[in-house]
Amino acid sequence: MSTFASQFLKQARVMTADLRHRKIIRTALTNYEIVRDKRKGAFQSWESARQAAAETKWEAVNHLDKYLVELVSKLEARGTKVHWASTGAQASEIILQIVRDKQARSVIKSKSMTSEEVHLNAALEKAGLEVVESDLGEFIMQLRDEPPYHIVFPSMHLTRGEIKDLFQRELGDAPSDSPEELTMVARRALRKKYLTADIGFTGANFAIAETGMISITENEGNARLTSALPKTMVSLLGIEKVLPRLEDLALFLPMLATAGTGQALTCYNTMYGGPRQPGESDGPEEFHVILLDNHRTELLADAEQRDALHCIRCGACLNACPIFRNVGGHTYATTYSGPIGSVITPHLRGLQDWKHLSNASSLCGGCTEACPVKIDLHHHLLQNRRNAATEEPAFFERSLYQIFGFVANRPALWAVAKKLGRFGQPLQNLVKGTALDPAKAWTQTRDLPPMPKESFKDWWQKRKG
Amino acid sequence: MKNEETVLSEREKILARVREALKIPAHVPGAHGTAPLPASAHSPAADARSWLPKVGDSFAEQLALFQSTAAELKAEVQMVASRDAVKAALAKMASDGNWKRIATHKGELTDFATADLGLPICRTEGGYDVQEMEACDAGITECDALVAQTGSVLVTSLSAGGRGLSVLPPHHVVIARREQLVADLPAAFALVQKKYAPHFPSMISFITGPSRTGDIERILVLGAHGPKKLTILCF
Structure with missing residues (x-):
């Protein structure tokens, strides 16, 4: 992980826990939304x-x-x-x-x-x-x-x-x-x-x-x-x-x-x-x-993301972004923050160093909807993710998908994996969110949904028989 | 200074990169999969009038809209009946505001309106002392147009005594004729083109209410750097 990425994660953790900061930003942006919507409504x-x-x-x-x-x-x-x-x-x-x-x-x-x-x-x-x-x-x-x-x-x-x-x-x-x-x-x-x-x-x-x-x-x-x-x-x-x-x-x-x-x-x-x-x-x-x-001409050369140069720097995508509203502007450590910053910074300052910003997104599309010049922001975030992975695949990520693909293509192996999962999940629950948990990154802040007692495939076969 | 050659070459380098980049066409927004538009003389923005906030057709509607919009922006609009009434209104403003000194520029309306004020006048034509203008209580200017749609005053460095006069003194008074009211922004830009092209003034400015800021807790404060008060005196 690049220093910029770990710095971002560290700062984001601090800021999201800062309720005072979140309240100031929420108040300011809620007021902004009210007047903006009134003005938008005045347009024919x-x-x-x-x-x-x-x-x-x-x-x-x-x-x-x-x-x-x-x-x-x-x-x-x-x-x-x-x-x-x-x-x-x-x-x-x-x-x-x-x-x-x-x-x-x-x-x-x-x-x-x-x-x-x-x-x-x-x-x-x-x-x-x-x-x-x-x-x-x-x-x-x-x-x-x-x-x-x-x-x-x-x-x-x-x-x-x-x-x-x-x-x-x-x-x-x-x-x-x-x-x-x-x-x-x-x-x-x-x-x-x-x-x-x-x-x-x-x-x-x-x-x-x-x-x-x-x-x-x-x-x-x-x-x-x-x-x-x-x-x-x-x-x-x-x-x-x-x-x-x-x-x-x-x-x-x-x-x-x-x-x-x-x-x-x-x-x-x-x-x-x-x-x-x-x-x-x-x-x-x-x-x-x-x-x-x-580096604007480099962004210009990317026909897929060229529309990011349409930006008029109004800040509407920042205001709409749930990530920006919670981590705050300084966490990005870039000149341009929020969705537009996450899209263009990799072009201006290097994809591998700044690709993490494209993951700092819920892909809700709020930015794209807010943009007055219709920049396809949330798709560009996905394209940055794809480009970063194509250019420099992450070993573990790639291996994981290769193993998944191998298993998912072999029904017998898949059936074994299902059984193992059903057996393994209660064990995982014992160490949930701790250092021993292999799914820690996920389970620290979220619940892993329990696997069903019977899979759809098993149920369907039983029903037929 | 860098010599001419390097300046030129930087220009050529950037333009070459731009041309190289543009060899791959990009889709038009909202039209995925279709061929790119050719460069056209017609701007999509030319139809702006049909999408921008609506403005009534009659003069009375437009004037009412201008007054209400300007008032909402905390600008003061004084409608007076005649040219002579402008003089009286300005004299009253001077005594109410306890003006000691004013700044203005040469112009048919400004000369007429300020002639009998009996105050020292800092005049801008041919240049002026900025300290002296800064010490004035009001800057009195003419304008090019009033815009009903946005409650704006359109001024230029030619029509309003330069760049500083409309922003340096704490009170900006604009003297305008009713006929100067235009419906909307497209009409205002058309007027600028018609009146000046190709010899545009070096500054063209839409002034929409007195200077303001919301940089402290998004709370509106008037008179951030420019005038705290804007009065439009219209006859």
Whole structure:
């Protein structure tokens, strides 16, 4: 078993026993479900919208070369500098080079999971820069020196009391534990940073090939400020973010808001098509867009699972997943957690190291049903299991199935095995769940159903006779 | 900076990997076993109007929807009878809010509405001092459209005085004409295309209620980083 797998199992055991954690997550997600379902109900047809969104993403991803070229030429035509990065390290290096060129000392960041994926903060801090996360949840997690718990709700596992203590300890400013006052603490602390930061860094939710724009969805206004005030703006996005046309956003923006947070539309949905243009009163002098591959083309090459690149990172599959809700976001130890994380992490970081995530699933299909772009998530989890076993069969598993196959194909042997089983099961009950039990992994937490006194075959033969 | 050659080659490497990967076709979602769709000029999202939340056909219905949706989002909508009434409404807001200083941009409506306020004005055209704007009590802008379906205000860096004005001061006041109301998001995007293509403003933003966050226990707090108050003054 890989270290990652044993770490996952260990952490999962701890978290599932943590009833306080489970209650916080259950409360938050139940509230989310109520508002989301209300918003879904307001659509004339949520199902048709899903199908259209899936087809639009399919078109974009399956003609990715064409749309990337179009996006880049449109961006460059308006004075945007476009960079390409095959790896996370290359992306960080491109940003560091911009930092050096600008002699920048501070970076204000709005929320970007892609920057988590390439460990950008660590790279920038190592180079001596001050990096400040401006999204409230991300700001909280940065103060805690922890990765985000959830791709949309980074600090959903924390109570206001914990956040108050954190602000008191790290900022010396926490008048009370009211969410209102705590938010104002962050507002005050970050205002200064927007005004003085040399570089504004953002991610992107979509990129529009037709018009050469990136689109950013947010509630707080932090991305708006990040892209308004600093002299240089840098946006990092995966190559799969591209959409063909501007009008596609009329569908994707409300769907992302509905699936992501249960809003009809997120507070700020903003398209950026370049640096400050002639006749405009503000905006960055330079706008850099970095297009990141980082193993996305490997996922693209897997036609069976290519639709995983349709993901718009709404987090709906995490929210629906019984495993996520019980083991929590940090247990996955990946940038992207929950069902989508379990599907794509083996492609991004290696199948054998991360195949265990595909077993952390009840295959209930809740994720597939929740996905606004119809990614076939639970089947991809099965495909990952199959691919992992084909690539590197586990000796014991394979032997077990070979023995089973041998016995099951020989009626005489099968009859003996049945008798042995009926004789053996009461003995097994004596040691059930202990170290002596050969079926311990199963019986520790579940009951093995008792074998019937008479098998169907025996009963049928008796009846005939 | 990396030299031009390496930049180009990284681009070519990624595009080559993409093209190689796409040699094997993938099934269209929901259509297992059929041949892949060809790239088409028609977007499936173009029919979005028939699936998105319903909007009434008449202007009165759309206006009522805009007002109720915006109110639900904690934005304030003030409908006034005439252009002159905008002036009075803004003056009342200034005295109620005890404004000391405002920020605005050059525009037919903004110039008219702020002319007699008698307050120091931070103007954005040609550039402005961010510290000065940050110290303003309100940012007053025009807009491109109001969207009935979502209760949104559509602004751009050209129509609303740049990028900062609508998010930096704590109170954002939008002055709009009734005729600027559009039914839904597809109509709003069509308007953007018609009005600007191909010379789009560098920022196009749908503002849907005042700035907000739910990052602490999923409890709604207004004014996370942007304005705590959003007022739409419509005549």
